[in-house]
Amino acid sequence: MRYGRLALPLSLWSGMKAVQLTQPEQLLLAQHALYARFDLEPGEDHKTLYQPVDFLRARRREDTGNDLYTVFNRVQENAIKGGLRRYDAEGERHTTRAITGIDQSVKVNKLLYSFAEKLLELHA
Numbered sequence: 001m002r003y004g005r006l007a008l009p010l011s012l013w014s015g016m017k018a019v020q021l022t023q024p025e026q027l028l029l030a031q032h033a034l035y036a037r038f039d040l041e042p043g044e045d046h047k048t049l050y051q052p053v054d055f056l057r058a059r060r061r062e063d064t065g066n067d068l069y070t071v072f073n074r075v076q077e078n079a080i081k082g083g084l085r086r087y088d089a090e091g092e093r094h095t096t097r098a099i100t101g102i103d104q105s106v107k108v109n110k111l112l113y114s115f116a117e118k119l120l121e122l123h124a
Contacts, residue, residue, distance in 0.1 A: 016069035016116065019123040026071050029115055030055035033079040036111040037099070049086040049094055055079060068123075072116045079108050 021029070030052035034040065037055075038048045045051075055078045056071070058064045063074045078084060082098040099105050 015120055015124075016072065017067050019068040019120060020066050021068055021071050021119065025119060026056055026066065027052050029071060029112070029119065030075050032111055032115045033075045033108070036108040037079045037096075049088055050084055050096065054084045054086065057084075068116060068119055072112065076109065076112055079112070080105060 031045075033055045034045070034048070034050060034052050035042065038050070040047060055075045057078060058074055059077065063070060063077075065071070080099050082096040084096040086094050088094060099108065
């Protein structure tokens with residue numbers, strides 16, 4: 001797994017796999033992804049169609065675990081790769097685009113990584 005230009009240390013990787021997240025913890029991580037992805041501040045959720053639960057959707061069967069490592073990767077992939085679909089009030093479909101800019105990619109990854117580290121510390 002890559003974090004910006006830095007590889008995650010093996011000890012952190014194995015520690016993340018050992019931590020099982022509750023549903024509220026998963027939603028908090030996904031909410032941080034939502035804020036980072038759309039450059040929102042807390043309380044500005046109404047400015048986007050997307051919800052934190054959208055970032056928790058697994059794209060593959062292997063991505064369905066509740067450990068911190070799996071949830072982090074699932075949320076990160078949904079935030080960076082795009083492809084999340086929602087319908088607006090008029091019934092029009094909207095799909096997120098992939099993040100292609102390095103600055104925004106690094107920003108989203110840093111925020112997600114720092115929150116994942118905090119979750120790991122809470123479970124230590």
